[in-house]
Amino acid sequence: MKSKINNIYNKIVCLKLCLLNNKQFMIYI
Numbered sequence: 396m397k398s399k400i401n402n403i404y405n406k407i408v409c410l411k412l413c414l415l416n417n418k419q420f421m422i423y424i
């Protein structure tokens with residue numbers, strides 16, 4: 396359960412980074 400919530404949170408953070416820096420977002424994917 397916690398693992399799923401953490402995974403969703405990480406994706407949200409990743410999307411925020413995408414807005415700030417597209418290149419950095421690609422590294423996360």
